[in-house]
Amino acid sequence: SSVCAVQNLWLAARAEGLGVGWVSIFHQADLQQALGIPKGITPIAYLCVGYVSHFHAKPELETAGWLPRLPVEDLVYFEQWGQRDDHQPLIAHLRCDQAAAQCSRQTAPA
Structure with a gap:
């Protein structure tokens, strides 16, 4: 359900002209403290959503040679x-x- 929720948010955001970035490298305890997330809650996705100046023709990691x-x-x-x-x-x-x-x-x- 969580994966579907993230995908649906991502697709809906792009349909509205918004960019989405998935922050994949973070320290969970620091994130929880910064956002006031209780200790019993485990974040499964940290997404940044907003207007962007442009959309790249290819994903940036693909362009950087991370994975074709x-x-x-x-x-x-x-x-x-x-x-x-x-x-x-x-x-x-x-x-x-x-x-x-x-x-x-x-x-x-x-």
Whole structure:
């Protein structure tokens, strides 16, 4: 439920033109003290939400060489881990979406 809540917040924020940043490196005790979070509550996500000057074409960590974007067909399995089915309608649809996004990025005015 928590993961879904974060994803929904992120998607809703982006749909409204807001940027979201996930702070992943922090000291839990310091965060709890700074925000007045009681000791019995464990933060699961520290998100910064707000207006940004622009959105990058690629995630900043990808641009910095942290990890390249993986092909969707390498991430989606059917029935069990590692079982691919390149003929599934979902995979064909995702490939079409990726191709359209790539095409629009290449033809968008600078």
